Amino acid sequence: MSEQKHEEGVPFYPDHLALEAKVALGVGILVVIIGIIGLFIPVGVGAPADPMDTPAHIKPEWYFLSLYQLLRFIPKTIGATAPVIAILLIMVWPFLDHKPEKTTKIRQIRFWFSVIAVIIIIALTIWGEVS
Amino acid sequence: MKTVYRTILITLLSVILVAFSAAVVHANTAPVPAGVILEDGIAQPLTGTIEPEKDTCIQCHVDGSFTNIWTPFLRWVVFGAAGVAVLFGVARSASVWKTRSPWVPIPKRILGWVDERYQLSELMEPILSKPVPDWQRRWYYCLGGLTFFFFLVQGVTGIMLAFYYKPTPAEAYASIQFIENEVLLGSAVRMIHHWSANGMIVMACAHMLRVFIMGAYKPPRELNWVSGVILLVMTLAFGFTGYLLPWDQRAYWATTVGTEIAGSIPVIGQLAFIFLRAGWNISSLTLSRFFGLHVLVLPLVTVGTMLAHFLMIRKQGIMKPL
DSSP states (O other): OOSOOOSOEEEIIIIIHHHHHHHHHHHHHHHHHHHHHHHHSOOOOOSBOOTTOOOSOOOOOHHHHHHHHHTTTSOHHHHHHHHHHHHHHHHHHHHHSOOOOSSSHHHHHHHHHHHHHHHHHHHHHHHHHHO | OHHHHHHHHHHHHHHHHHHHHHHHHHHHHOOOOTTEEEETTEEEEOOSOOOOOOOOOHHHHHHTSOOOOHHHHHHHHHHHHHHHHHHHHHHHHHHHHHHOSOOOOHHHHHHHHHHHHHOHHHHHHHHHHSEEEGGGOSGGGSHHHHHHHHHHHHHHHHHHHHTTOOOSHHHHHHHHHHHHHTSTTHHHHHHHHHHHHHHHHHHHHHHHHHHHHHTTTSTTOHHHHHHHHHHHHHHHHHHHHHHHTTOBHHHHHHHHHHHHHHHTSTTTHHHHHHHHHTSSSOOHHHHHHHHHIIIIIHHHHHHHHHHHHHHHHHHHOOOOOO
16 A cells, blocks of 8 residues: 555455444445334235135236236237247357446446436336335 | 563462352351341340241242242352453463463464364465455445445344244234234344345345446456345345245235236246245245245345356455455
C-alpha cells in the first residue's frame, strides 16, 4: 500500500472489512426485525391441500407471476418454451457479445434495455396481481 | 507499572463482586429454622403442618412446576463472570510477576499458537493487505455479497425449520402449524425464511442487472456469468420447490399449474413433468421429492457453484469500468 500506490484506496483489513461488517450488521438487524414482526403476524398457512377442490384463482409466487400472466395471451407451448430459451440465451450471452468496449455508449444502451425489461416485468407482475 | 495497578484493581473488584453476589444469594436462600415460619421477615410461631421442602431442581424445570428460569440463569451469569474475572486477574498478575514482561492479550496468544503451527498469517497476508480501490467501494458492488448473506440466512433458518418439518401429505400441514404455534420463535424463523427468500431473489436479479449493464460478463469473465446464471436458476428452483412444502391449497395448486406448464415444453416437457411430479399426479412422492430437492440437491449444487463463482472472482478481480 505504501510504496507502489497505483490508485487511491483503503486497505482491505481493517478499513474495508469494517465497512462490510457494518453492511452485514445492518442487514442482520433488518432480518431480526422481520423475525420480530413474524412473532406477531406469522406467515400463516391457507386451507389444507385438497386435490378434489380446485380454487377459482390460482397464482404462483410473485417471481413467476409475470411469466404466468404472459401465458394468458400466448399459446401454452410458446409461453413455456420462451423462458427456457431466454435463460439459455442469457447463459451464452458472453460468447455472443465478447468484443471489448471502447466507449460507454453501448453501456447506456444496455442500461435502457434493462430498464425497459424490468418495467415490463414489473408491469406484468402487478397486472397479474390485481387481475 | 500501569499494568500492575490495573491487575490489582481487577482482582479487588472481582472479590467485591463475588462477596456481594454471595451475600445476596445467601440472603435469598438462607434456610428457615424448622418450626418457625417467616411472615414479612418476622419469625412467627408455627401453627399447622410443615410444608415438605421443595427442591428447585432440574426436574422441576422440566415438568413445568417451576417456571422461573431467570433467577438461576442470572445467578450463574453473575457467579460465572465473577469467577472468570478472579481467575483471569490471578493468572495475569502471576504471569506479569513471573515473566517480568508486559501482558500479552489472550486472543493474540491463541492466534500466535495457531500461527506457529499452521502459518495462517502467511496465507492471509496477501488477502488482508491488498488495498481496495475507491471505485470498488460503491453500493452496487455489494449486491452479490448481499445475495450470499441471504443464502446463509436461508441455510440457518432452513435447518431450523427442517428439525420440525415432516415431508408427508398427512403431516406436513400440521407440522407447519406446529412450527407457527408451538415451537419457540418458530413463527419468527419461518417469517425470516419466507422474506429472506424474496430478498435473495431480488438481490440476485439486481446483481445480475448490474453485471449486465456494466458489461462485466465480457472476456475473461464468461464462465463467471454462466455460473451466476446457474445460481439464479437454482435460486428460482429453491423458490419453486419450497412453495409446495406447506401443503396447503395455494401450494398444491400452484405446483399443479407450474408442473403442467413445464410439461408443455416440447421434447423435454414430458420428462420434466414426470421427474417433477414423480408420476402423473401430485402425491406423497412429489412432496418427498420436492423436499429432497429443496434441502439436499439444490443446496449442494448451489454451494458448489458458489464456490466456483467466488474463486473466479478471487482470481480475476472485479472488472474496472471505463
